[in-house]
Amino acid sequence: MDRKDNFLKIKHLYSRAGFGISYPELEKLSKKSSSKALEHFFPKDRKPEDLTTVSIDDSRSQMMMQSALGGKKDLTPEEKEQRKNIVRLQNERSRDLNIDWLRRMMATDDPFLEKMTLFWHGHFACRTNDPFYAQQLNNIQRSHALGDFKTLLVEVSKSPAMLQYLNNQQNRKNHPNENFARELMELFTIGRGNYTEQDIKESARAFTGWTYTKEGAFEFKPAIHDTGSKTFFGKTGNFDGEAIIDMILENPKTATFISRKLYTFFVNDIPNDAHVAELATFMYQKQYNISEVMLKLFSSDWFYAPENVGTKIKSPIEFIVGLSREFYVTYSRPQVLIQLQSSLGQYLFNPPNVAGWPGGRSWIDSSSLMLRMKIPSLVLNGGVIDFSGKADPEDEALIALNKKPKAVVPVRSYVNAQADWDKFLADFPKELKPTELAAYLLQPHLNTKFEAMVSNSQSLKHAAVEITSMPEYQLC
Structure with a gap:
């Protein structure tokens, strides 16, 4: 390949897979093949480092103060001031966490890992008032960003931030809350049109009992779990949450949904159905191995096609x-x-x-x-x-x-x-x-x-x- 063409190809790769590339590094890599350049993104000894901005002690302290106030509506002036202080502390720690992650992206030697974490941060979108839970979810997304999608999905689903955000704390036997089950399928895995309302109702029952402790650890509570028979995707059994996730992943349409999301984030806002199908078939064959899928994406000729270069608006x-x-x-x-x-x-x-x-x-x-x-x-x-x-x-x-x-x-x-x-x-x-x-x-x-x-x-x-x-x- 002409060196000028390779220069542009490597620049495009680093623009999409990271946040750009320095000129000296670009000059050096443009003398090598793109496959050699790709090796930088898939080191065998990658060790993701957690963000540690917020401590569990911060979270416990805030929860204890909130618990003391309870759900009281008529507060004394002192209690009103205490509630304001709780909110102020939460906001301060949330801003610290935000800035620390942004600074990491600016300084990291592994921009691809942070770019993948940013992708999953948007895919598994979540808001929480507890900055420790937010940090915990962010670290889960980073730790499993390039690993096995099932593991990532299960860990995200068990995180206090997501369980809280999608109301699974209120999902109990005989009183199911469908919010988590609905979003799991609609936004996180298989997409609209590939499940029924009854599938949502039945899967919500499977996730009853999925909750978390005050220390921010996942907890399964058998006492509030629905052990009855459930029918999901045409199969009947005493399914629990992980069994539901397994059945969702067994459906090739899940690979198509995830591949489409990856394509629109890394390749083009307007997905090419043939390219998405190619990526989805590969993802399903590789059992949702994210690293393998991303290597396939960045190795594909269509990733470097003119219509996919310099055409995406930067977030x-x-x-x-x-x-x-x-x-x-x-x-x-x-x-x-x-x-x-x-x-x-x-x-x-x-x-x-x-x-x-x-x-x-x-x-x-x-x-x-x-x-x-x-x-x-x-x-x-x-x-x-x-x-x-x-x-x-x-x-x-x-x-x-x-x-x-x-x-x-x-x-x-x-x-x-x-x-x-x-x-x-x-x-x-x-x-x-x-x-x-x-x-x-x-x-x-x-x-x-x-x-x-x-x-x-x-x-x-x-x-x-x-x-x-x-x-x-x-x-x-």
Whole structure:
């Protein structure tokens, strides 16, 4: 393969499988075959590291304070202040967790693992007021991100965060709650149209008794489990939750559903049915081995086809992390990272609903596009940002209920970010032209108008700011 073509191929691979690639690394890998480059993503000795921002002691302390207040409606002034303090502490720890994960994505030597964790974070979308439970679920998604899908699915299903979010604590013998069973099939495994309402009712009975302890550990309670006979997918037996999961995975349509989700996240927002079917057949044959499936995806010729290169809108997290990694950005005031996520419409650990973020063109509207195009120059030059992008998910919910949301006051905030320009510029040969820098920083080809503008840049630094402020920089 021509080295220039390989350069573009490797750049595309790292853009989708990670958050970009440094110029020296790209130059080095472009001299090798793409199969050699893929080896970096599948090391045999990978050891995922958990996030440890929130301790179990934090969670226990908050639960004890909440338990003391109980469900009281008439609180004394002191109790009202105590409840406010509980919420404040939860919010502080949740923000710390959010920022720590974002910083890990910016600094990790294993961006593919974090990208896969980000994929599962959206696939198994979940909101919880307990930051320890949120961290626990995130660590489950990271630990099993590239392993066996069944193991990942079972562990997610047993996590306190998900059991709480989908009301399985209320799922009891003779009084089943169908919420978890419904979302398990509709959003996490097989998709709509491939099960009946009766399948939901019967499987909900199988998950009765799945609960968790105050210490945040899964607990099965036989006393509230329905041991009666259940009929699911045409089979009858005394099924428990894991038996239901096994039967869902035995259906090839589950492999198709998961493959379609992977395709739209890593390849193209508009799935190609033939490519999805090819991936699904392979996934089913490999018994849902995620690493094998991702290797197949990145090895396929269609992954590198022109229609799949530079055509996906970066999610807000991909945009923020990619920019920060490329320019070695450090944030003196981490709170700005929370504001960026909220304004751009992707706040980690706070999906809009159980379906997750819709992605694709929904990432861009008139207000968020203007903010996206301003952010690079402000981050790279330490400017001031006027935050007034997308609404908070809770505000959107209030609007949907025809209730008046809290007034949104645009927040002006100093970015207090430092790009390491010396380190960034040292990555490039001295004779590098601004147009060559554009070819590195952008996934789509630069059009003639912008190419002429970039060619006249005063310096590579000036060109870099211009390039990252272009609409094309929003694509990967």
